[in-house]
Amino acid sequence: MAELLPTIKSPEDLTGFNAAQLDQLAVEIREVLCNLVATRTAHFASNLGVVELCIALHRTFDFTQDRLIWDTGHQVYPHKLVTGRYDQFNTMRTKGGLMGYPNPHESEYDLFMTGHAGASVSTVMGLASGDFLNGNSDRHSVAVIGDGAFPSGMVFEALNNAKVLNGNLLIILNDNKMSICPRVGGVADYFDRLRMNPFYTGFKNEVVKALNMVPVFGDPTERFLAQLKEGVKAGLHGGMLFEELGINYIGPIDGHNIQLLRKYLEMVKTQKGPTLLHVVTEKGHGYDPAAEDPVYYHTPPVLRKSEDCGEAPKTSGGSKAYTNYARDAIADVMRKNQSVTIMTAAMCQGTKMEPLRDEFGDRFFDTGICESHTVAFAAGQAKAGLRPIVNIYSTFLQRSFDQVFQEVALQDLPVVFTMDRAGITAADGPTHHGMYDIGYMRLFPNMIVMAPGDADELTEMVSFAVSVDHPTAIRYPKTNAENIARDRQPIELGKAEVLKRGSDGAVICYGTQLAEAKKAVELLAKDGIDVTLVNARFAKPIDSETILPILKESPFVVTVEEAALMTGFGSALLETANEAGIDASHVKRLGIADLFVQHGDRAEILAELQLDSLGIAQVCRELAAAHDEISSQH
Ligand SMILES: Cc1ncc(C[n+]2csc(CCOP(=O)(O)OP(=O)(O)O)c2C)c(N)n1
Ligand SMILES: CC(=O)[C@@H](O)[C@H](O)COP(=O)(O)O
Numbered sequence: 001m002a003e004l005l006p007t008i009k010s011p012e013d014l015t016g017f018n019a020a021q022l023d024q025l026a027v028e029i030r031e032v033l034c035n036l037v038a039t040r041t042a043h044f045a046s047n048l049g050v051v052e053l054c055i056a057l058h059r060t061f062d063f064t065q066d067r068l069i070w071d072t073g074h075q076v077y078p079h080k081l082v083t084g085r086y087d088q089f090n091t092m093r094t095k096g097g098l099m100g101y102p103n104p105h106e107s108e109y110d111l112f113m114t115g116h117a118g119a120s121v122s123t124v125m126g127l128a129s130g131d132f133l134n135g136n137s138d139r140h141s142v143a144v145i146g147d148g149a150f151p152s153g154m155v156f157e158a159l160n161n162a163k164v165l166n167g168n169l170l171i172i173l174n175d176n177k178m179s180i181c182p183r184v185g186g187v188a189d190y191f192d193r194l195r196m197n198p199f200y201t202g203f204k205n206e207v208v209k210a211l212n213m214v215p216v217f218g219d220p221t222e223r224f225l226a227q228l229k230e231g232v233k234a235g236l237h238g239g240m241l242f243e244e245l246g247i248n249y250i251g252p253i254d255g256h257n258i259q260l261l262r263k264y265l266e267m268v269k270t271q272k273g274p275t276l277l278h279v280v281t282e283k284g285h286g287y288d289p290a291a292e293d294p295v296y297y298h299t300p301p302v303l304r305k306s307e308d309c310g311e312a313p314k315t316s317g318g319s320k321a322y323t324n325y326a327r328d329a330i331a332d333v334m335r336k337n338q339s340v341t342i343m344t345a346a347m348c349q350g351t352k353m354e355p356l357r358d359e360f361g362d363r364f365f366d367t368g369i370c371e372s373h374t375v376a377f378a379a380g381q382a383k384a385g386l387r388p389i390v391n392i393y394s395t396f397l398q399r400s401f402d403q404v405f406q407e408v409a410l411q412d413l414p415v416v417f418t419m420d421r422a423g424i425t426a427a428d429g430p431t432h433h434g435m436y437d438i439g440y441m442r443l444f445p446n447m448i449v450m451a452p453g454d455a456d457e458l459t460e461m462v463s464f465a466v467s468v469d470h471p472t473a474i475r476y477p478k479t480n481a482e483n484i485a486r487d488r489q490p491i492e493l494g495k496a497e498v499l500k501r502g503s504d505g506a507v508i509c510y511g512t513q514l515a516e517a518k519k520a521v522e523l524l525a526k527d528g529i530d531v532t533l534v535n536a537r538f539a540k541p542i543d544s545e546t547i548l549p550i551l552k553e554s555p556f557v558v559t560v561e562e563a564a565l566m567t568g569f570g571s572a573l574l575e576t577a578n579e580a581g582i583d584a585s586h587v588k589r590l591g592i593a594d595l596f597v598q599h600g601d602r603a604e605i606l607a608e609l610q611l612d613s614l615g616i617a618q619v620c621r622e623l624a625a626a627h628d629e630i631s632s633q634h
């Protein structure tokens, strides 16, 4: 059969496809996904698992009118392939190319740019409500949400609200038994029990037979649906949790059978009020290694191309990342201090915490994708006398802004926040760069906010943080760690470290761009520009005793941080200078301006932001030249 996928310019092209062609399309989509991960790292197993669901959805609904939101958005690749982006697919996650998440700038079929889990049910409800009020109540609104994302508090807030909705709402629970790691918690157990439902295990076959006799369109469908639901309600009790919340529950059904999916989708289309369709899929479906090890294949390293798909080298290789240093430092303090606990919100794999899960058993907590709960839970533990470490990516911790304020900072509780992926996260893009944590942490009284200049300093900071009787936050990026050879000064609360003194200007670095700042200072020395280099270490309390005299004496000052300038370290410095009545008009802040940084290569993005050695040196040269010019005029 001729290839189908290249011919699809929009989902409308699926209209004429018969069952065999739709099945062939699924095969072709998987091939394209395989080819992609043979060239770069990308989300893989989740995408393999939703191929049939995606085809069935686009074959059943018209999403130029109807609404579709893929929760989180990491499983959106098949959707991109059938919505006119096949030709650009090889640009996926590269600079200027397709984003690895839904992106309204790319397509009318992507309604929200998303990357954080749990919002889909709320946003789809808003769309349905808006459509109803605008007189477009014939539009259908569909949220596809994974079993990992489902326990997010926001989903339950939306379910609580769903009953009052006038519009058409379909929630598709994509249950593949996995988050990134195996899903955990009571909701996961509930889904497991639903899978035991005879509707899915045995009676399902009868249902399938019956369904095959039902035409896809017309009244018989409605009649059948009514009978089916009564059957489920009366005899099988599946999904009573949802039913009691006023949400029709249907399923579970096989999510890899396009025809079956289509029949159910056609049926639920006629359903009034909120409906939850429970679809069972296999994460990694269609490529055995991914189905067998969906954790590794969630975002695998580049696969070696082989005939059936690809084969990944299981060694990670390369030097140690900051993530590993943090993990080892946490393990160390946990061994020494029995009151230290560790928490992850479903990111055990990305934060490399699996060994801690194995070693520390009951002091290790995976709360699921529930960051708000995690922080409040940690606050409770701290109040009970424990020393919780909350290890969450900078971007995801934003989900807990108010818990950081109310439950932690306001109570002045000794919770340690280790914020991984603080800074540019590269291929994931604007949804995932950790840009705002300096601001959202230093805002609150009692909070101690720090960033290590290198790997060993991260280790020291973790140990320092658990010894402090206040909330503390440590940020570090997603990159290989460096160490800067020097006579290390021990970590002391609110003390910066001066690495070098110079008379022509000063570079004050907050965080791990310190190695680049040091290189810049060395480059400048070659040009005869003698610059002070400071490792700030603390954004709060800021070391005014060390830094303000440098500000006064230096012809120019450059602050360096891998974070949003607004509310960041440089801004903290300006505030401190202002309060001390010191002129800071000669301070130039390097960091991220008031914009969303797009996806791309980390080194390339940092270079564009002038956060690498060449950029920092260049800015210093310009400031030195401007200062010389002004001096020569006087
Ligand atoms: C708020 C938030 N926390 C954590 C993550 C990281 N994350 C991305 S996908 C994922 C697992 C999602 O599981 P599920 O929804 O079941 O999708 P699957 O990958 O199984 O298809 C996690 C934890 C995120 N994107 N957003
Ligand atoms: C979809 C999602 O949010 C995660 O899969 C994220 O892409 C993980 O990032 P890392 O690869 O940096 O762990």
Ligand SMILES: [Mg+2]
Residues within 6 Å of the ligand: 146, 147, 148, 149, 174, 175, 176, 177, 178, 179
């Ligand atoms: Mg899942």
